Amino acid sequence: xxxxxxxxxxxxxxxxxxxxxxxxxxxxxxxxxxxxxxxxxxxxxxxxxxxxxxxxxxxxxxxxxxxxxxxxxxxxxxxxxxxxxxxxxxxxxxxxxxxxxxxxxxxxxxxxxxxxxxxxxxxxxxxxxxxxxxxxxxxxxxxxxxxxxxxxxxxxxxxxxxxxxxxxxxxxxxxxxxxxxxxxxxxxxxxxxxxxxxxxxxxxxxxxxxxxxxxxxxxxxxxxxxxxxxxxxxxxxxxxxxxxxxxxxxxxxxxxxxxxxxxxxxxxxxxxxxxxxxxxxxxxxxxxxxxxxxxxxxxxxxxxxxxxxxxxxxxxxxxxxxxxxxxxxxxxx
Amino acid sequence: xxxxxxxxxxxxxxxxxxxxxxxxxxxxxxxxxxxxxxxxxxxxxxxxxxxxxxxxxxxxxxxxxxxxxxxxxxxxxxxxxxxxxxxxxxxxxxxxxxxxxxxxxxxxxxxxxxxxxxxxxxxxxxxxxxxxxxxxxxxxxxxxxxxxxxxxxxxxxxxxxxxxxxxxxxxxxxxxxxxxxxxxxxxxxxxxxxxxxxxxxxxxxxxxxxxxxxxxxxxxxxxxxxxxxxxxxxxxxxxxxxxxxxxxxxxxxxxxxxxxxxxxxxxxxxxxxxxxxxxxxxxxxxxxxxxxxxxxxxxxxxxxxxxxxxxxxx
Numbered sequence: 001x002x003x004x005x006x007x008x009x010x011x012x013x014x015x016x017x018x019x020x021x022x023x024x025x026x027x028x029x030x031x032x033x034x035x036x037x038x039x040x041x042x043x044x045x046x047x048x049x050x051x052x053x054x055x056x057x058x059x060x061x062x063x064x065x066x067x068x069x070x071x072x073x074x075x076x077x078x079x080x081x082x083x084x085x086x087x088x089x090x091x092x093x094x095x096x097x098x099x100x101x102x103x104x105x106x107x108x109x110x111x112x113x114x115x116x117x118x119x120x121x122x123x124x125x126x127x128x129x130x131x132x133x134x135x136x137x138x139x140x141x142x143x144x145x146x147x148x149x150x151x152x153x154x155x156x157x158x159x160x161x162x163x164x165x166x167x168x169x170x171x172x173x174x175x176x177x178x179x180x181x182x183x184x185x186x187x188x189x190x191x192x193x194x195x196x197x198x199x200x201x202x203x204x205x206x207x208x209x210x211x212x213x214x215x216x217x218x219x220x221x222x223x224x225x226x227x228x229x230x231x232x233x234x235x236x237x238x239x240x241x242x243x244x245x246x247x248x249x250x251x252x253x254x255x256x257x258x259x260x261x262x263x264x265x266x267x268x269x270x271x272x273x274x275x276x277x278x279x280x281x282x283x284x285x286x287x288x289x290x291x292x293x294x295x296x297x298x299x300x301x302x303x304x305x306x307x308x309x310x311x312x313x314x315x316x317x318x319x320x321x322x323x324x325x326x327x328x329x330x331x332x333x
Numbered sequence: 334x335x336x337x338x339x340x341x342x343x344x345x346x347x348x349x350x351x352x353x354x355x356x357x358x359x360x361x362x363x364x365x366x367x368x369x370x371x372x373x374x375x376x377x378x379x380x381x382x383x384x385x386x387x388x389x390x391x392x393x394x395x396x397x398x399x400x401x402x403x404x405x406x407x408x409x410x411x412x413x414x415x416x417x418x419x420x421x422x423x424x425x426x427x428x429x430x431x432x433x434x435x436x437x438x439x440x441x442x443x444x445x446x447x448x449x450x451x452x453x454x455x456x457x458x459x460x461x462x463x464x465x466x467x468x469x470x471x472x473x474x475x476x477x478x479x480x481x482x483x484x485x486x487x488x489x490x491x492x493x494x495x496x497x498x499x500x501x502x503x504x505x506x507x508x509x510x511x512x513x514x515x516x517x518x519x520x521x522x523x524x525x526x527x528x529x530x531x532x533x534x535x536x537x538x539x540x541x542x543x544x545x546x547x548x549x550x551x552x553x554x555x556x557x558x559x560x561x562x563x564x565x566x567x568x569x570x571x572x573x574x575x576x577x578x579x580x581x582x583x584x585x586x587x588x589x590x591x592x593x594x595x596x597x598x599x600x601x602x603x604x605x606x607x608x609x610x611x612x613x614x615x616x617x618x619x620x621x622x623x624x625x626x627x628x629x630x631x632x633x634x635x636x637x638x639x640x641x642x643x644x645x646x647x
Contacts, residue, residue, distance in 0.1 A: 067453070115633060119640045122590045124395070124453065126636075128577050129629035136626025144622075258457060271451050303468030303569075310462025317450040317458060325449065 013268035013320075017283045021290060028294040035297055038165065039173045046176035048289040050244065051256070052282065053182055053237040055263045056189045057230030059281040061123075062264055063193070064226040065206035065273025069261070070112060070127040071234040072254045073134035078104035079238030080138060083147035083248040092151035101235035108134060109231020113224040135254055147248040158243040178240045185233065190278040198225055206273030262309060263288050266316045270324075288312070343638055344585065344599065347631065348606050355613035362616050363609070370495065371615075374488070376608040377497035378563060379578060381556035383586075383604055384508055384597070385549045386579035391512075392525045392542060393592025394452030396549050398441060398460040400576045403557035404569055405467045406434040410558065411476040411567035414483055423483050431554035437463055438550015439543075446542035467569035477566035487562025497559045504555060509597040511548075521545060525592025574625065581632045582607055606631075 029036040054071060061068045078101035086097050108130075115126045161174035193199035198221075205212045205222045213219055242248050267284025269276030288309065295305050355363045362368060382399055389396040410430035414422060437459060444455035489496040512518035520541045523531040532538050561567045580590075586603030588595030607628060614624045 115637070119633075119636045121584075121636050121640075125580060125584060125590050126633070128580060129632045132577060132625045132629035133633070136622040136624075136629065139622040140620050140626060258461060261457065262461070265454060271454055301469075301472070303473060304465060306461050306465030306468060308465070310458050310460070310465055313454065313461065314444065314450075314458035317454045318444070318448050321448055321450045 013323075014277065014280045014283060016319075017267065017280065017287055021283060021287050024287070024290055024294065028290070028297065031294075032297045035294065039167055040293070042173060042175050042179070044286075044289050044293055045179040045182075046244070048285055049176070049178040049182040050237050050241045051260055051263060051289075052285040053185050053233050053240060054230075054260045055267070055281050055285050056185055056278065057233035057237075058260050058264045059267070059269050059276050059278065060189065060193070060202060060229050061226045062269040062271060063206045063273060063276045064202045064222055065209055066116065066123040066223065066226060067261075067271060068109075068112065068127045068227060068230050069124060069257045070108075070131040070134060071230050071260070072257045073131045073138075074105050074108045074231055075101075075234040075238035075241070076250055076253045077108065077134050077138050078102075078235045079242050079248055079253070080142060080147070080250055082239065083150075083242065084142075086151060086154065087147055087149050090151050092153045094153045094157045097154055098236075098239050101238050102232050103235075105231035105233070105235030105238075106228045107231070109227040109229070109234075110224060112231075113220075113227035116227070117220045117223050131254070131257075135250075139250055142250065144250045146250075148246070150246070154243070155246065158246060178244065181236065181240055185236065186278050186282055193278065198222070202226060203274060206275075208274070259288070259309075262313045265320075266312065268320070270320065343635060344587070344602050344606070347635070348602060348609075351606060351609050351613070355609060355616075359613060359616045363613050368612060368616065372605075372608050372612050373495045373498045374563070375612065376604055377495075377501035378556060378560050378572070379575060379582065379607065380501045380601075380604045381504060381552060381559060382572075382575050383579045383582040383600055384504060385552035385556060387583050387586075387588055387595060387597075387600060388508075388512075388521065388545050388549050388552070389452060389456075390580075390583050390588050390590060391521050391592055391595055392545050393528070393590075394445060394542075394545070395456065395580070395590075396441065396546065397453065397456040397576065398437065398463055399549065399553045399556075399579065400572055401460045401464040401467065401569075402434055402437040402550060402553045403560055404567070404571055405437065405463050405470075406430040406554050406557040407561040407567035407571070408467050408470055408476060408569065409433045411479065411561055412470075414479045415476060423480065426483065427558060430557055431551065434550045434554030434557060435547060436550070438547045438553065441550070442543035442546030445546060446539040464569060471567075471569050473569065475566050475568045479562070479565055484562050484565060486558055487565070497563065500555065500559060504552065505597050505601060508552070512597065517541065517544060522593055525589070525594070527593075577625075578607065578628065581628055584632055585635055 025036065034040055054075070057071060058068060081104055082097055082100040085091065085100055091097065112127055112130055115130070116123050119126065157177070160177040162177060162180050164172055164174040166172055193202065201212070201217055201222050202225070204215070205217060205219060209219060238253065241253060245252065263284040264276065264281050265271065265284070266287060267276065267280035267282070269281065291308060291312070292305055295308065352363070382403065385399045386396055407430065410426045413426035413429055417425065441456055441459055444450045444459070445452050486496055486500070491499060512521060520531065520536045523534070523536065524538060524541055528538060560572060564571065582600065582603045583595065584590060585606065586595065586601070587599035610627060611624055614621065
């Protein structure tokens with residue numbers, strides 16, 4: 001009974017966001033016909049693939065009842081090491097460039113998981129500390145120098161497209177390979193959460209850690225998995241970001257952790273754990289992306305964007321809190 | 334009881350260790366009067382912000398919006414100081430600044446206590462919102478150049494004691510009094526250790542929570558005055574690295590992030606530790622990023638030691 005009502009609520013959250021997304025898109029399309037062109041939509045999907053991949057990692061951590069704010073530092077560190085290696089040894093192989101950041105991300109994620117499990121301190125405290133440790137040490141050691149001399153394969157890969165079209169001015173555009181990365185990772189995450197035993201364990205631990213422990217689940221294994229998973233996705237996202245920017249700046253990613261968190265929460269993931277879906281998170285990223293895109297198309301100065309995003313988070317969190325209240329009341333009756 | 338004593342012992346050992354290391358590394362430079370005075374001038378800003386962070390943490394919450402709140406309040410003060418010129422300019426500016434900070438605190442309190450949004454998310458939302466408003470007002474520019482009477486808050490001294498330090502000590506004493514001697518203070522600790530039991534014992538949880546974020550807003554307002562008086566300028570994005578530092582100082586000072594435990598005195602030692610690291614690094618011309626990393630490491634070290642000790646004792 002409780003489970004079915006929970007499912008109903010998830011569905012409601014997603015449909016709610018989808019509704020807002022559609023209404024907003026129609027309004028934007030009327031205000032500016034440029035908005036609903038394939039070119040703009042493809043742009044939107046490419047530019048948000050980096051945040052979208054990170055949000056999927058954060059989703060998995062949130063479902064398990066944890067939270068990670070150090071992933072931007074993890075992404076920065078793994079990206080920088082990749083940049084140093086491929087530019088120093090001039091490794092003209094995109095697969096190697098892609099594979100370097102992932103194990104680094106996993107290793108740093110494992111540090112988070114071990115500390116969180118051992119100290120039993122709220123993950124926000126541990127990951128905030130590690131954000132500073134990882135990022136502070138990186139900047140101290142490297143001096144924060146930019147990297148921009150990449151091998152040719154690193155440059156050409158960024159231009160790969162899944163679908164290529166030509167616009168009326170004869171310029172090619174299309175669906176970026178990185179949107180493909182995002183879609184693929186969304187499918188993998190969905191599969192893990194829905195069909196693999198570890199996925200069900202993540203929901204169980206997030207729903208009620210004590211109950212999961214008593215039922216015989218190995219809590220540490222679940223924590224290790226989720227923090228390594230967001231670590232791995234941070235590595236992949238950092239590759240995508242470096243590809244899109246074609247320059248590695250150590251200060252480009254850190255500071256965006258709240259954007260990602262906002263997208264995941266907007267998509268219905270709860271900071272109390274146990275709830276959240278892949279579809280919701282993807283929609284959350286898209287909604288924030290569309291709003292930012294719309295504000296730009298409407299020529300609203302950038303400094304007001306934050307106000308809008310902040311208001312959206314407050315409203316979304318308010319709605320979620322209200323739903324929780326309703327659920328509690330229902331549980332009592 | 335023994336466990337809590339260990340925390341203070343660990344903290345004091347770290348403090349002693351750091352002072353010795355810094356004295357050796359700076360060849361006694363850190364113990365010179367100018368360095369100590371620099372500590373006494375720089376410490377209060379972090380100290381006041383940490384107090385603002387401490388109260389919500391005692392209830393098991395957190396306030397991520399303190400820095401953006403301090404910046405918004407600072408901008409309001411700066412606008413009045415630079416736009417209005419009358420005999421009442423400075424008091425009006427101070428009142429308006431505190432009022433702004435209180436209003437943001439009330440918004441947080443409303444969201445946490447009455448809408449029952451989790452504090453992390455509620456204050457995350459207000460943090461982004463408030464920073465956006467600050468950016469909208471200033472368009473990213475800096476407002477600078479305040480009257481001398483106002484700058485006294487930041488760089489004046491009474492009997493050789495820096496004014497910011499006096500403000501910090503006074504705020505700490507007041508907060509300690511409020512937390513230990515009033516019904517409100519006892520409710521805060523109760524709420525932090527067991528919210529359900531507190532509610533059933535007849536305490537109005539919503540009201541306590543609301544007043545907690547209001548108090549946090551008030552302390553943020555005081556911090557904001559010290560901050561802009563020290564910088565002689567206000568801007569939307571000052572002191573953002575302080576946010577982590579306040580959480581760190583709280584945990585280092587023995588405030589339990591889950592709520593219920595923590596004393597103002599512990600906080601004081603923690604702030605001194607952090608400031609000595611910062612000032613020492615400055616004297617040694619070392620990167621502030623390394624200091625950030627070191628702060629993170631100290632925090633993890635203290636938490637891990639605590640865990641090792643409590644794991645053995647309980």
